[in-house]
Amino acid sequence: MLGDEDDVFDSVTWENPPPNPYDASTSEPTNSGPLRPGFRQSNGDDERGPHEPKWEGYLITQVKDPQKELPDTKDAYVSYLVSAKTNLPIFSTPNPSSRRRFQDFVFLRTHLSKDFPACVVPPLPDKHRLEYITGDRFSPEFMERRRQDLHRFLQRLARHPTLQRSTLVRAFFESTEWHVIMHQHVAHPPGPEQSQGVIENISDTLLNAFSRVRKPDERFLAMREHIDKFEESLSTSERQWTRIRGRITDLTGDYHDMAVAVQGLGFLESGITDQLNHFSNTLLEFSALLRHTTQNTIDPFLVHLHSLLTYSHAHRAVLKLRDQKQLDLEELTEYLSGVTSERDRLSAIISGHAGSTGLGLGAYLRERVDAIRGADDDRSRVEKMKKLDAKIKELQDAVTTAHETSDAFSDETLREQIVFQYAKETEMKEMLTNLADGQIELYKTAMEEWDRIIPIIQRIRVEV
Numbered sequence: 001m002l003g004d005e006d007d008v009f010d011s012v013t014w015e016n017p018p019p020n021p022y023d024a025s026t027s028e029p030t031n032s033g034p035l036r037p038g039f040r041q042s043n044g045d046d047e048r049g050p051h052e053p054k055w056e057g058y059l060i061t062q063v064k065d066p067q068k069e070l071p072d073t074k075d076a077y078v079s080y081l082v083s084a085k086t087n088l089p090i091f092s093t094p095n096p097s098s099r100r101r102f103q104d105f106v107f108l109r110t111h112l113s114k115d116f117p118a119c120v121v122p123p124l125p126d127k128h129r130l131e132y133i134t135g136d137r138f139s140p141e142f143m144e145r146r147r148q149d150l151h152r153f154l155q156r157l158a159r160h161p162t163l164q165r166s167t168l169v170r171a172f173f174e175s176t177e178w179h180v181i182m183h184q185h186v187a188h189p190p191g192p193e194q195s196q197g198v199i200e201n202i203s204d205t206l207l208n209a210f211s212r213v214r215k216p217d218e219r220f221l222a223m224r225e226h227i228d229k230f231e232e233s234l235s236t237s238e239r240q241w242t243r244i245r246g247r248i249t250d251l252t253g254d255y256h257d258m259a260v261a262v263q264g265l266g267f268l269e270s271g272i273t274d275q276l277n278h279f280s281n282t283l284l285e286f287s288a289l290l291r292h293t294t295q296n297t298i299d300p301f302l303v304h305l306h307s308l309l310t311y312s313h314a315h316r317a318v319l320k321l322r323d324q325k326q327l328d329l330e331e332l333t334e335y336l337s338g339v340t341s342e343r344d345r346l347s348a349i350i351s352g353h354a355g356s357t358g359l360g361l362g363a364y365l366r367e368r369v370d371a372i373r374g375a376d377d378d379r380s381r382v383e384k385m386k387k388l389d390a391k392i393k394e395l396q397d398a399v400t401t402a403h404e405t406s407d408a409f410s411d412e413t414l415r416e417q418i419v420f421q422y423a424k425e426t427e428m429k430e431m432l433t434n435l436a437d438g439q440i441e442l443y444k445t446a447m448e449e450w451d452r453i454i455p456i457i458q459r460i461r462v463e464v
Contacts, residue, residue, distance in 0.1 A: 051414040056165065057088040059158035063151035066143040077101050078143055080150060084158070084173050090165050096173035105150055107182055108172050112163060115190055118412035119163055120318050120420050122156035123310045125149035152307060159423050213326050217410070220319060223417055227316050234309045238302065245298050252290040259283035272460050282453040289445055297438025304431045308424070315420050322413045329402040336395040343388040346381045
């Protein structure tokens with residue numbers, strides 16, 4: 001089972017795992033085993049596929065020690081100690097650490113999504129919960145649940161080959177002037193500023209929320225189908241385990257009530273009072289064991305299951321954004337074709353070709369409307385052609401840019417699929433391992449409890 005200190009994001013296998021390439025005592029990779037994705041990629045590019053992501057090192061993160069800051073004031077908040085072990089060259093120290101509050105995590109997540117739109121940035125836990133309404137957000141239970149959620153968020157960032165090397169992530173762990181970093185990042189975001197180009201100018205008239213890609217790529221259709229099946233399975237598992245949790249909770253109460261009843265029976269049966277009291281205590285122990293399993297195994301499993309579902313939603317959002325890039329290209333291409341046809345129609349009319357009006361019903365209607373408006377003279381047509389030529393040049397540049405953007409986004413989406421697959425398999429293995437360990441502990445302890453009571457019950461002598 002992967003722990004907080006030694007999670008190196010191995011490639012996942014259901015067989016016996018290979019030796020761990022990370023030696024925690026030296027904070028450096030060992031050479032005793034193969035280097036696997038998520039740890040450090042081989043330098044041989046020929047070993048990697050065209051869309052295979054490349055990790056340049058490891059980043060092992062941890063969130064711990066939640067503390068209430070500015071107590072007894074209206075500005076009170078909770079801070080968390082974030083720390084890491086890394087060999088990434090972008091970090092200035094192999095063991096960075098700092099204290100951050102929840103709003104700092106929100107800032108990190110928001111701006112990573114803006115800076116890396118093609119990356120699957122993991123979601124954060126929802127802040128709008130009942131604990132905030134009731135004023136219980138400083139309870140130890142709530143702070144521990146939030147710590148676990150934030151820990152999982154940073155783990156997912158650390159497993160991403162691009163996000164783990166971002167300057168904002170480095171500053172999040174290292175900077176002692178985080179507020180200055182935040183202001184600078186807002187004022188001067190990385191990358192070139194997006195200019196108001198032809199895509200933005202015509203998007204309101206061309207694009208709508210119900211547009212669909214005309215020539216879908218089979219690779220992304222298969223990807224969407226895979227996401228649909230995965231999310232359906234997670235949702236079904238979440239519903240089933242929620243029902244199981246409810247039944248175990250009812251069973252916990254039933255065993256407790258039965259223990260009380262057996263204890264009362266012991267007062268009536270004076271000859272076997274001691275044996276009945278032991279049996280009652282065993283029922284109480286088993287009831288407490290069921291409650292412990294619910295709180296420490298099933299509840300964390302359900303939380304992780306729901307978190308993985310929201311993580312998959314983030315993956316779906318990236319895939320949807322890729323479709324939008326392709327849709328932009330298709331709409332621009334169609335718009336360019338229409339403008340070019342109009343320019344050719346005017347050119348044919350000016351040239352006096354007999355077939356100039358045979359370009360279609362739309363062209364004929366436009367020609368008649370121009371005639372009614374008095375705009376059918378050659379001078380106005382020449383002026384209009386000049387404007388159309390400039391528009392065509394602008395659209396051609398926009399189509400070229402959109403094509404390059406769409407292709408680049410598609411390639412990045414394919415890489416993100418591989419990264420998400422690694423992350424999903426790792427988390428599924430961790431999640432199911434914890435669930436299995438909890439169930440094994442439940443049945444093992446229950447067997448020991450019942451085995452202890454059997455000899456005591458057998459000492460009861462029944463007169464026939």
